[in-house]
Amino acid sequence: xxxxxxxxxxxxxxxxxxxxxxxVFLRTSLSSYGYSVFEAATGKKALEEIIxxxxxxxxxxxxxxxxxxxxxxxxxxxxxxxxxxxxxxRDDPAEKISALDAGADDYLTKPFSTEELLxxxxxxxxRLLPPxxxxxxxxxxLYMDITKRLVTINNKEIDLSPTEYDLLKLFLLNxxxxxxxxxxxxxxWDKTEDFEGILHLLRVTISNLRNKIEPDPDxxxxxxxxxxxxxRLRSES
Numbered sequence: 001x002x003x004x005x006x007x008x009x010x011x012x013x014x015x016x017x018x019x020x021x022x023x024v025f026l027r028t029s030l031s032s033y034g035y036s037v038f039e040a041a042t043g044k045k046a047l048e049e050i051i052x053x054x055x056x057x058x059x060x061x062x063x064x065x066x067x068x069x070x071x072x073x074x075x076x077x078x079x080x081x082x083x084x085x086x087x088x089x090r091d092d093p094a095e096k097i098s099a100l101d102a103g104a105d106d107y108l109t110k111p112f113s114t115e116e117l118l119x120x121x122x123x124x125x126x127r128l129l130p131p132x133x134x135x136x137x138x139x140x141x142l143y144m145d146i147t148k149r150l151v152t153i154n155n156k157e158i159d160l161s162p163t164e165y166d167l168l169k170l171f172l173l174n175x176x177x178x179x180x181x182x183x184x185x186x187x188x189w190d191k192t193e194d195f196e197g198i199l200h201l202l203r204v205t206i207s208n209l210r211n212k213i214e215p216d217p218d219x220x221x222x223x224x225x226x227x228x229x230x231x232r233l234r235s236e237s
Contacts, residue, residue, distance in 0.1 A: 011125065012036045014055035016046040016072070017087070018065050022110075026059065029114050043067030047075060055082060057125055059117075062088040062099060070102045077103035083124035087112060093228030100180050100229070107178055107229075123176020123235035137172035140236040142213060142222060144172055153213055163188065164209050171223065176235035178226050206231060 013035045015026045020041070027037040038053045040046035043064045049055070058076070062069030073084060086099050086107040096107045105124045108117055135146040143152045151158045151168065160168065170187055171179070184202060185195055210217040224232050 011056045012038065012053055013121075014038045014040060014046065014049055014053065014058045016040045016043070016058060016064070016069075017061040018042065018063070019061075022061070022087075029118075033118065041065075043069070043072040046072055050076060050080065050082070057083040057085065057121060059085050059087050059121070060104070062086060062090055062095070070099055073099060073102040073104055085117070085120055085124060087117070096178075096226070096229045097180050097182070100178055101182060105177050106232075119235060120176060126175065126235075137169070137175075138236075139172065139175050139222070139233060142172075144169060158212050160209070160212065163205055164212070167205055167209060168213070171231070171233035175233050178230055178232045180230040182230075184230060 011034075013030055015023050015030075015037060016039075017023050017026075018041050023039045023041070027039065030037045038049055038055060040049045043066050046058075046060070046064075050058070060069055060072060064072065069086065069088070076082060076084065084104045084106075086096075086104045087110060088095070088099075088107070089110045090096075091109040099107055106120045108120060137144040137146065141154050144150070146169070149165070151160055151165065167184070167188055170184065181199060181202060182195055185198060189198060189201070206223065207217070210220050210223055213222055214220045222234055224234055226232055
């Protein structure tokens with residue numbers, strides 16, 4: 001049974017990569033899971049395809065021949081909130097942070113696992129689904145009822161501090177998406193400068209949160225570290 005997002009029908013994916021072999025591989029793989037796939041080999045063509053096809057999500061390589069991938073992200077973000085998953089050979093944490101801060105939703109390095117790409121894609125695509133009427137956020141056995149300000153895991157209520165609650169809510173609203181240290185500090189502590197000075201506060205809060213939600217805090221299964229970049233709440237898929 002193909003694991004696509006319920007209720008979304010034939011979703012459109014734009015694959016932007018200057019390697020034809022990668023585009024062909026992704027077209028074949030994604031098509032087999034029910035997605036409609038469009039291709040672009042350059043940044044200019046990608047921007048044209050976005051206007052013409054209105055994709056539901058974009059898989060983007062950073063190393064394009066005509067326009068750097070980060071510039072493509074910036075131009076896309078000026079006109080649309082379409083989810084963007086980066087697929088690149090660039091594995092330097094600084095490159096990842098730059099792309100994520102520019103507006104990308106997730107980042108995978110080549111070579112990559114098709115299963116992980118599909119899982120990350122499903123996670124960002126869930127943002128397209130209408131919000132639940134009951135205002136409940138969840139992943140796996142972790143639930144947050146916003147109206148009651150109640151958090152449970154395995155049906156057991158968890159007592160969180162206000163900051164821990166806000167942090168977990170941020171991750172649940174962005175399940176499967178990599179959040180950089182800078183993005184988190186802006187959202188939770190409203191810090192627009194001196195990030196290094198309060199980065200220890202984020203790490204302590206993450207540790208405290210893991211102690212409350214993880215079966216084994218030393219081997220987290222929910223709240224994952226993206227080394228040198230930030231954190232990601234694992235999608236249930």
